Amino acid sequence: xxxxxxxxxxxxxxxxxxxxxxxxxxxxxxxxxxxxxxxxxxxxxxxxxxxxxxxxxxxxxxxxxxxxxxxxxxxxxxxxxxxxxxxxxxxxxxxxxxxxxxxxxxxxxxxxx
Amino acid sequence: xxxxxxxxxxxxxxxxxxxxxxxxxxxxxxxxxxxxxxxxxxxxxxxxxxxxxxxxxxxxxxxxxxxxxxxxxxxxxxxxxxxxxxxxxxxxxxxxxxxxxxxxxxx
Numbered sequence: 772x773x774x775x776x777x778x779x780x781x782x783x784x785x786x787x788x789x790x791x792x793x794x795x796x797x798x799x800x801x802x803x804x805x806x807x808x809x810x811x812x813x814x815x816x817x818x819x820x821x822x823x824x825x826x827x828x829x830x831x832x833x834x835x836x837x838x839x840x841x842x843x844x845x846x847x848x849x850x851x852x853x854x855x856x857x858x859x860x861x862x863x864x865x866x867x868x869x870x871x872x873x874x875x876x877x878x879x880x881x882x883x884x
Numbered sequence: 885x886x887x888x889x890x891x892x893x894x895x896x897x898x899x900x901x902x903x904x905x906x907x908x909x910x911x912x913x914x915x916x917x918x919x920x921x922x923x924x925x926x927x928x929x930x931x932x933x934x935x936x937x938x939x940x941x942x943x944x945x946x947x948x949x950x951x952x953x954x955x956x957x958x959x960x961x962x963x964x965x966x967x968x969x970x971x972x973x974x975x976x977x978x979x980x981x982x983x984x985x986x987x988x989x990x991x
Contacts, residue, residue: 806980808928816920816928816971818980831979833885866927870918871939874927 773797773873775805777865780878783857791852791878793867800824801845806870807852809863810877819865822850857882886910886974890983896991897962905986907955907972916976919948919957922985923968931970932957962988 779791793805807819820830822841830839840853850867857880864877887910897903907917915935920928930939932948935955945960959966967990972983 815985816922816973816982818973818982821980829978833979868927871930871933874929877927 773869775867775869775873775875777867777875777878779851780865780880782881782883784884785858785882787857788853788855789857789880791854791865791867791880793850793852793875795848795850798869798873799845800843800848800850803869805850806868807841807865808868809861809865809880811860811863814863817863820852854880859883885979886913886977886981888972888974888981888983890970890972890986892986893984894987894989896989898991899964900961901991903959903962903966903988905957905959905970905988907950907957907983909953909955909974912952913974913976915951916974917948917950917955918973918975919946920971920973920982921966921968922971928971959988 774796776794783789802824804823806821809817809819822828828841838856843850859882862882864879866874866877868874889908891906917935919932921931922928931942931946936948947958949956967988969985969987971985
């Protein structure tokens with residue numbers, strides 16, 4: 772069964788870092804393009820980044836501003852989103868997704884002092 | 885960045901009626917448009933890609949049309965499970981961008 776599960780969310784102070792993880796089952800991340808999409812409370816969807824199967828990455832530059840980094844561990848079949856210098860406006864549910872057919876349940880990141 | 889504008893923001897429809905949702909792109913995106921459905925507390929679900937191709941398992945009452953800058957999602961006969969928020973997304977240019985959403989509510 773194809774499934775994505777995010778973890779790592781929580782409450783963090785502004786300026787601090789957080790690392791989210793996306794664990795896949797039923798398929799290999801190394802053969803798929805996986806996106807991160809976020810949704811602020813009560814707001815719409817915002818695309819964050821994508822890691823292509825070949826390791827190429829693309830970010831929403833205006834949103835990320837060099838603060839976020841993707842990394843994949845093929846042995847664990849996980850994709851991590853390292854988020855540094857977090858701001859209040861980064862508060863959102865973060866989803867990882869294989870957009871055509873599989874989304875995780877999301878993990879909530881709250882940036883607050 | 886391509887700006888996606890959805891209208892209306894809220895659509896009140898009675899069960900069994902037809903719903904028509906609009907999405908406009910700030911520049912031409914050919915047919916590189918997807919529609920998603922999102923219910924409260926759930927992740928989005930892909931309905932349509934390529935502007936008009938239904939994703940696997942999506943009922944035939946959902947149909948997409950349009951190209952260039954103007955797109956439409958039609959739901960031919962609303963069922964109770966169709967009341968949700970719908971988002972369009974373009975994947976022609978980076979960054980990928982979503983519309984602000986249309987909430988389809990029970991009239």
